[in-house]
Amino acid sequence: MPYLKTLKSAFPYTIPVMTGYLFLGTAFGILLESKGYSFAWAAIMSVFIYAGSMQFVAVELLSAAFNPLYAAFITLMVNARHIFYGFSMLDKFRGVGAKKPYLIHSLTDETFTLLCTAEPPEGAVPKRFYLCISVLDHLYWITGSVVGGALGAAFTFDTRGIDFVMTALFVSIFTEQFRNVRNRIPALIGLGGSVICLLVFGPQNFLLPSMTLLVAILTVFRRPLEGVMNQ
Amino acid sequence: MTTNQAMITIAIISLVTFCVRGLPFVLFPGHKPTPPYILYLGRALPYATIGMLVVYCLKSAAPLQPPHALPEILAVAIIVALQWWKRNSLLSIGCGTVVYMLLIQLVFG
Numbered sequence: 032m033p034y035l036k037t038l039k040s041a042f043p044y045t046i047p048v049m050t051g052y053l054f055l056g057t058a059f060g061i062l063l064e065s066k067g068y069s070f071a072w073a074a075i076m077s078v079f080i081y082a083g084s085m086q087f088v089a090v091e092l093l094s095a096a097f098n099p100l101y102a103a104f105i106t107l108m109v110n111a112r113h114i115f116y117g118f119s120m121l122d123k124f125r126g127v128g129a130k131k132p133y134l135i136h137s138l139t140d141e142t143f144t145l146l147c148t149a150e151p152p153e154g155a156v157p158k159r160f161y162l163c164i165s166v167l168d169h170l171y172w173i174t175g176s177v178v179g180g181a182l183g184a185a186f187t188f189d190t191r192g193i194d195f196v197m198t199a200l201f202v203s204i205f206t207e208q209f210r211n212v213r214n215r216i217p218a219l220i221g222l223g224g225s226v227i228c229l230l231v232f233g234p235q236n237f238l239l240p241s242m243t244l245l246v247a248i249l250t251v252f253r254r255p256l257e258g259v260m261n262q
Numbered sequence: 263m264t265t266n267q268a269m270i271t272i273a274i275i276s277l278v279t280f281c282v283r284g285l286p287f288v289l290f291p292g293h294k295p296t297p298p299y300i301l302y303l304g305r306a307l308p309y310a311t312i313g314m315l316v317v318y319c320l321k322s323a324a325p326l327q328p329p330h331a332l333p334e335i336l337a338v339a340i341i342v343a344l345q346w347w348k349r350n351s352l353l354s355i356g357c358g359t360v361v362y363m364l365l366i367q368l369v370f371g
Contacts, residue, residue: 075272079272080272085279096263106278113283114285117284118304121304135283143308144315192365192367195359199337199362201312202341202354206341206354208312220310221310234321238314250299260305
């Protein structure tokens with residue numbers, strides 16, 4: 032399948048992410064600009080860091096005193112969940128050759144979710160399809176950041192709540208996956224385990240305990256879960 | 263913070279982020295067979311992780327204070343119902359987001 036056709040087939044999957052990233056990216060660009068860093072800095076950060084929540088934290092870091100060790104540590108804490116994504120892509124990314132470093136670099140929450148659920152069409156080369164999704168998402172993010180940084184706060188229509196589009200993306204995909212009985216238990220483990228940790232540890236600190244709890248539960252109940260998933 | 267310091271900070275953040283994302287690929291390189299336990303985790307984690315991401319996105323919702331997370335609850339309910347019924351992601355996401363925005367801008371704002 033020609034590359035352009037693969038790109039066209041990948042595009043619809045990325046529309047929700049386009050909406051989210053354009054607006055969130057713009058918000059990031061605006062925020063960064065307000066701290067004295069121009070849209071060029073926004074572009075650089077969005078190209079090389081490419082991690083939404085971390086980039087927002089980075090704005091604070093860049094507005095404070097230089098502290099490289101702290102920056103490294105906080106990055107590790109904020110982005111720890113990205114480790115999960117690689118485990119699920121080990122097989123998908125096998126044999127992709129030169130594309131691999133970029134595919135790894137572009138593993139954001141949203142791209143990961145799309146890569147898990149989007150099916151390459153008949154005749155398409157899977158690794159090209161994945162690359163298209165990843166590149167499109169990255170371009171949306173960079174574009175939003177640059178637009179935000181360049182235009183500043185010159186937006187007049189009320190966009191409050193637009194970032195809910197990311198929540199909506201995850202909820203809709205969660206629902207869709209829940210249809211398949213085989214996936215329900217891991218899905219509920221993820222949901223339930225995270226809620227418990229949220230209640231115990233609070234919104235700021237619950238991700239790391241959640242990840243630990245999830246892996247622990249999935250490991251302890253591996254036998255029955257594998258049985259269910261293999262039905 | 264000087265320009266150089268800012269550049270170094272960004273470089274550090276980029277590098278750590280890339281290392282975190284790439285760690286599984288270093289631990290389990292493609293030329294060797296992946297251990298069955300890791301394969302199993304790789305299959306089970308997406309469903310659990312997306313559940314975790316849903317909670318992560320909704321972590322700031324506060325049911326105990328006004329508006330008692332009503333915008334979130336209503337929007338999520340609409341998304342789930344639409345997705346279950348029509349199975350069209352764009353429809354569910356679009357409607358859910360618009361409803362949420364209207365609720366927080368016009369009703370509860």
